[in-house]
Amino acid sequence: MIKYKLISGDKLVGHYLSHLLTLAKLDETRLENANLLILVEPKKIPPQMVESVLSRLRKNVKILVISQKTPSLDLKEKESRFLKRPLLVSRLISFIEEMFSSHLPLTREERENPLIGKHASIVKLRNFIPKLASIPSPVLLWGAKGTGKELIARHIQAYRGGNFIKFSPQNLPSEMIEAVLFGFAAKTLPNIKKEKKGLLARAGEGVLYIENLDYLPLKTQIKLLSFIESGYFYPLGAKEAVKSSAKLIVSLSRPPEEVLKAGKIHVEIFFRLSEFALYLPSLKERKIDIPLLAQHFLEHYAHLYHREIFSLSADFIEKLLFYSWPNNLNELQNIIKDVVIWNEEEALKKYLPQGLEIKLKFKDIEDLLSQLIQEEKRIKERTVSSRKGQVSRRTGSR
Numbered sequence: 001m002i003k004y005k006l007i008s009g010d011k012l013v014g015h016y017l018s019h020l021l022t023l024a025k026l027d028e029t030r031l032e033n034a035n036l037l038i039l040v041e042p043k044k045i046p047p048q049m050v051e052s053v054l055s056r057l058r059k060n061v062k063i064l065v066i067s068q069k070t071p072s073l074d075l076k077e078k079e080s081r082f083l084k085r086p087l088l089v090s091r092l093i094s095f096i097e098e099m100f101s102s103h104l105p106l107t108r109e110e111r112e113n114p115l116i117g118k119h120a121s122i123v124k125l126r127n128f129i130p131k132l133a134s135i136p137s138p139v140l141l142w143g144a145k146g147t148g149k150e151l152i153a154r155h156i157q158a159y160r161g162g163n164f165i166k167f168s169p170q171n172l173p174s175e176m177i178e179a180v181l182f183g184f185a186a187k188t189l190p191n192i193k194k195e196k197k198g199l200l201a202r203a204g205e206g207v208l209y210i211e212n213l214d215y216l217p218l219k220t221q222i223k224l225l226s227f228i229e230s231g232y233f234y235p236l237g238a239k240e241a242v243k244s245s246a247k248l249i250v251s252l253s254r255p256p257e258e259v260l261k262a263g264k265i266h267v268e269i270f271f272r273l274s275e276f277a278l279y280l281p282s283l284k285e286r287k288i289d290i291p292l293l294a295q296h297f298l299e300h301y302a303h304l305y306h307r308e309i310f311s312l313s314a315d316f317i318e319k320l321l322f323y324s325w326p327n328n329l330n331e332l333q334n335i336i337k338d339v340v341i342w343n344e345e346e347a348l349k350k351y352l353p354q355g356l357e358i359k360l361k362f363k364d365i366e367d368l369l370s371q372l373i374q375e376e377k378r379i380k381e382r383t384v385s386s387r388k389g390q391v392s393r394r395t396g397s398r
């Protein structure tokens with residue numbers, strides 16, 4: 001079992017890294033109990049502190065040093081490895097696996113495109129994903145554009161296995177939609193001699209993700225409902241039904257009730273989907289995640305464009321916190337990409353013209369503070385309960 005202690009010379013990077021380790025299902029412990037010490041940007045840690053930590057280490061503790069540049073550290077022949085930033089979950093995990101010759105069971109999606117976020121709604125969703133993947137019921141993901149609906153669908157598929165097929169009916173003529181979804185039998189259309197499989201069949205045992213269900217004609221929604229209820233569907237022109245074990249995940253960018261009122265979703269499928277309807281909050285509603293997500297995109301683009309990484313300024317993060325993010329994570333991703341390519345100032349000019357003169361609204365500050373207080377409370381509770389666990393283990397009490 002890997003138990004780590006993390007000490008960082010950069011607060012935000014340390015915070016981000018400990019989040020990645022939580023996603024990798026590793027727990028932080030006290031120095032005395034750790035078998036892995038992680039030093040992040042050690043040049044920024046006071047040397048006396050590093051020395052004191054090293055002198056208090058148990059025997060056989062492995063050390064992982066993470067930094068932008070190779071640090072010159074005297075680790076006194078301790079078993080140590082160096083990992084150069086940017087930090088990517090996939091690299092981090094394989095590094096730790098290699099150090100401990102262990103296998104940390106994460107799906108490929110969790111390693112390559114982790115679901116970042118400490119906001120309660122995201123934590124809840126993340127924990128719910130394996131369960132959602134294991135049941136056949138359809139799932140409705142709703143939330144504004146760019147809130148992570150497709151990413152969640154991909155995480156569900158990663159737990160489930162099989163194919164991930166995405167379908168966007170938005171720009172397709174309605175007469176083609178059913179042919180694409182359900183396929184058709186041979187000779188159904190002139191010049192078509194062979195049958196053609198639709199997306200539902202191609203999804204196999206995996207996931208068929210239909211984006212913006214409200215663009216699907218109501219009569220097609222009814223056919224989809226019949227598949228949900230029976231597990232069978234009819235390709236166009238076919239006399240026999242075809243079985244499919246694909247899991248259906250659909251998305252809406254507007255509240256489902258609003259879509260129902262507008263007559264864009266059939267009432268029966270609406271009720272069927274309500275069983276597992278999950279809301280993805282906008283970035284404005286989970287500002288607490290903005291610094292973590294910004295750091296995540298920074299490391300991602302620095303890796304992609306082979307750029308040196310740097311720390312985002314406090315002033316810049318403050319601007320991000322008080323912006324309203326109409327396009328959610330897509331917008332955050334784009335602005336950070338420009339920070340990596342150009343710099344903070346250029347990125348702000350291009351993406352947040354109004355961001356430069358944002359007036360801090362009292363409501364925003366209040367929201368943010370209450371989120372931070374709650375987060376702190378949760379961390380304290382977790383620390384207290386894990387200390388209680390240690391005490392009862394030491395005393396043998398239950």
Ligand SMILES: Nc1ncnc2c1ncn2[C@@H]1O[C@H](COP(=O)(O)OP(=O)(O)OP(=O)(O)O)[C@@H](O)[C@H]1O
Nearest residue numbers: 114115116117144145146147148149150151329330
């Ligand atoms: N929690 C998250 N952690 C890390 N990256 C995220 C997270 N949520 C979303 N992203 C990234 O943000 C971008 C937008 O997410 P995604 O495409 O899943 O949103 P969406 O709700 O499906 O958007 P749309 O409605 O426009 O299709 C993607 O690049 C995705 O990888």
